[in-house]
Amino acid sequence: MPIQIEHLTHTYMPGSPFSAVALRDITLTIEDGELIGLLGHTGSGKTTLVQHLNGLIKPTEGKVIVDGLDISEKGTSLLEVRRKVGLVFQYPEYQLFEETVAKDIAFGPKNLGLSPEDIDQRVRTAMEKVGLDYEEIADRSPFELSGGQMRRVAIAGVLAMQPKVLVLDEPTAGLDPAGRRSILDMIRQLHAAGGLTVIMVSHSMDDISTLATRLIVMSKGELAMTGTPREVFKNRELLASIGLGVPQAAELAHQLREAGYDLPDDLYTSDELYSAILKLAGKEAGVC
Amino acid sequence: MLRDITLGQYMPGNTVIHRLDPRTKILLTIVYIAMIFCVSSPVWYVIPLIFVAVCAKLSGITFKQLIKTIKPLRFLLLITFLLNLFFSAGATVLFQWGFIKITKEGLLTAVHFSMRLIFLVAGTSILTLTTSPIALCDGIEVLLKPLSKIGFPSHELAMMMTIALRFIPTLIEEADKIMKAQMARGADFESGNLFKRAKAMVPLLVPLFVSAFRRAGDLAMAMEARCYHGGEGRTRLRVLKFGMIDLYAALITVAALVLTILCGKWFP
């Protein structure tokens, strides 16, 4: 179920003195099974772009087509679009509202008009997917859980819609390293096992570089670059010009090359650098 | 993207009226209200009319903007007019159809009361149109200060208003975000009858309240960390100062009030 974005432009409050162009002429296709890292500064248009993917906001110009449904067309059921594309907002734990965890996760399926049995089944599956124990916490109030658990409940609430595409806006924001790692592992699993297409907005080059199959880089409302992490991180200068860095390993590789060492120009993970440096050391056999 | 909301009706500007001390404007608005209640017959609304027209002209407010402030009251106006028209006692019958009777006195009262309402709203709107909510807050705080001697919490009230003003944009932005998050889970805020719609607000209101409470707790701690301990011994960065224009404005307004009273006496 590909998502096609054609010449998408979005202007906030058009015609008013506050009018601001948030997106300018974006054309993109997102294929099934991708795990996309969406990068860019605050204000680069990332959040505006992802809110188009499930029709929360509509294009000012251009088209967004989700699995054949044009979100701007009159007859299109937005509920249908939102069933296909699940969107997890930044700090999603702030949207919890029900008395119990199970009821909160059931909110989405209930809006889809499913039977109580189906809803219960979906709640259980969703909780399992995010690593929450149904027996233990389904009947507890979401407000007495830890921050990390609340975030998982919120993500389960979106997964219970059983979307084909899961969009996450900075899912690790505000978490400590352990919390961040476990959410990233969870996303990796959802992608690998669940066959979900995942789009993840992130600020962290190091998080995204090991996770994504493709990166999309936004700058000032425009599409600056797209490609595999390897392709994107090769463009160190271009990334720097829009104020983004490369992972530290890529930076090290670059500086070593500058210093005259013979290294491939597309290294970006610590493991690659580890092998490459050992290889160099072996070649030189420490004769300096 | 709701960052550019303007609060209340305030129209930023730098006219004479804008520059008046907020205390002057609040007090003179009270004088103005007294003036309206002193008008004895519809004819003498000509005085407040001239007064409002001059103020509007001076502050750069257009006729259209003034009308806009009255618009929300149109039903109340209609009801006031009709009730007075049909149910006022009077002898001179102008029109009768069955039990419906319109008298000359009724018509006059209806016009009189409707005018009163219109002028009340239009005149006080000049205050809110030309004074920022923050300045209003300051003005109210200073004016109420004498009352704190008898235990009235004037400082607390002003602090509450300041904080409310500070957090309205934050909470509006947050409400927008929560609403979108629930819509992403299939929530529908727009269709259905009144009861259904009210129920649909629960997923918006609960998180909004939870967040407002959390913010209140955080803010209280941050204020204490910055040595906030009530109004006692507090100095202020912003001090209000009366100028000559405040004096002129007061003289003109009071003169208009006296004129209204005298006109009522001499030509009832």
Place this chain on the structure above:
Amino acid sequence: MEYNEKWPIELELASYHYDEEDETPAVNQVSLQIEKGSFVAVLGHNGSGKSTMAKLMNAIYLPTGGKVMVCGMDTASEDDVWSIRRHAGMVFQNPDNQIVANMVREDVAFGLENLGIPREEMLPRIDEALEAVRMTERAESAPHMLSGGQKQRVAIAGVLAMQPDVIIMDEATAMLDPSGRKDVLKTVRRLNRDKGMTVVWITHYMEEAATADRVVVLDSGKAVMDGTPAQVFSRVEEIKELGLDVPPMAELAMRLRNAGLPLDENILTVADMVKELTTTLCPSKSNI
């Protein structure tokens, strides 16, 4: 006890229990002296007690065991509470929830108003504080028009205007994007360097702690490590076990050392690594 100006903040076996019945206190018998003019990072995962410890340092919480001294004043003494808070200023995590006024300049004045400083004295102090955080141009702005990083700088200015001896940054960067984080860190580093401001920097980001003079690692309310960043971060395995990150370069250096390369233990940054490698390896002959 005589106040030794060298140590503006001293904790002596300080403990804090949120609940009297709690067996494990949030802060557990911590003894710590913060040296005047130093930049001390307190690192720990969520729930390690680091934020609670910060709140002990300006009498928001009073120790349930032991003693906390701020500039020679015991935080348990009720008479000194306002003086303690003036001497040890605190910036909190959520940028939105600590700005009180509707205009930047007035918010900076808030603390001064509370202290009853005369207006003529306020004006130069506000200007100086705004200048120190480079926010002079936004003095008339409404807080909701600022970015997260800018809001935090306003909060710092509000503390600075009170002319404190110590600034405690209680996870003040946790909710910011990378550029906001950099911005705030740079601002506080500058205050520390140019004005000799003593800084306690609470964080879970190792890259921020890596720039400190000293790193204290907290776990389950105990100070488990204390030393220079190089000393602390060279203990890669232990840090990871505490649920924290180590600088990628420190980790890579450790792996290379384990593989037999004679690399120094003090590597934290890409620059350190390049310097160390260029002295260890010969430049590849093909490139010379």
